[in-house]
Amino acid sequence: MNNERTPLAEDSVLDSDSTLALGRATGRPSPEIPAYLTETYWWAYLHENSFWFFEREWVVNLILWGNMRRLTEQVLQETRLPPRSRALQVACVYGDFSSRLAARLAQSGSRLDLVDVAPIQLQNAKRKLAQHRNVSFQHQDSSDLHYPDASFDQVVVFFLLHEQPETVRRATVSEALRVTRPGGRVVFVDYHGPQRRNPLRYVMRPVLTLLEPFAMDLWRTELAAYLPADVPRAQVRSDTFFGGLYQKMVVTR
Numbered sequence: 001m002n003n004e005r006t007p008l009a010e011d012s013v014l015d016s017d018s019t020l021a022l023g024r025a026t027g028r029p030s031p032e033i034p035a036y037l038t039e040t041y042w043w044a045y046l047h048e049n050s051f052w053f054f055e056r057e058w059v060v061n062l063i064l065w066g067n068m069r070r071l072t073e074q075v076l077q078e079t080r081l082p083p084r085s086r087a088l089q090v091a092c093v094y095g096d097f098s099s100r101l102a103a104r105l106a107q108s109g110s111r112l113d114l115v116d117v118a119p120i121q122l123q124n125a126k127r128k129l130a131q132h133r134n135v136s137f138q139h140q141d142s143s144d145l146h147y148p149d150a151s152f153d154q155v156v157v158f159f160l161l162h163e164q165p166e167t168v169r170r171a172t173v174s175e176a177l178r179v180t181r182p183g184g185r186v187v188f189v190d191y192h193g194p195q196r197r198n199p200l201r202y203v204m205r206p207v208l209t210l211l212e213p214f215a216m217d218l219w220r221t222e223l224a225a226y227l228p229a230d231v232p233r234a235q236v237r238s239d240t241f242f243g244g245l246y247q248k249m250v251v252t253r
């Protein structure tokens with residue numbers, strides 16, 4: 001396993017006082033938690049009690065109607081990288097998703113950078129992933145990543161885009177593509193407009209409208225529509241799952 005870290009990774013891990021030192025490494029200030037997150041998702045991601053509830057695999061699986069493992073496997077199937085590759089996960093994920101991704105990468109001696117805009121999420125992730133020595137934790141905003149162009153062999157965006165307003169979503173997609181090397185892949189997994197014969201269509205609409213108001217954008221608009229105009233559609237591969245309720249989009253750079 002490759003345990004070497006870049007200077008950015010070394011300087012950006014959680015300090016002992018639970019703050020992040022990203023500014024020392026880049027000269028840029030640490031990002032503020034955006035208003036849409038504090039106003040809409042404080043209960044799920046910013047309150048310390050949220051970990052007690054959501055950090056249970058059966059809870060995450062229940063939220064996804066029993067599809068957590070299946071959708072995680074979809075990402076792992078795309079994660080077959082050359083030795084000593086570098087991957088990026090954009091935003092923390094409850095459950096064992098990050099642990100399984102880190103373990104898959106470790107098989108090839110590859111590293112995982114995990115970024116999130118909320119320090120409390122990174123602190124939780126560092127505790128949860130303490131046994132994985134190939135992971136670094138970065139305090140960054142997905143819509144304004146501090147990495148140079150073409151830094152990663154693979155980027156994973158797992159159930160993040162439905163939580164963001166359209167302008168932020170477009171910026172996140174663009175940034176994920178920007179930091180991916182030529183020949184590398186960006187893997188997006190998220191909600192999708194279900195087929196009309198899917199009974200969950202009529203259950204999930206009011207749930208998402210109430211709790212996740214930006215999610216309905218992905219019901220109305222294909223995820224590929226948020227890609228920059230200069231991305232050839234021949235480089236885009238999309239699949240849907242569970243009667244169309246979930247989707248995976250893979251973009252090859």
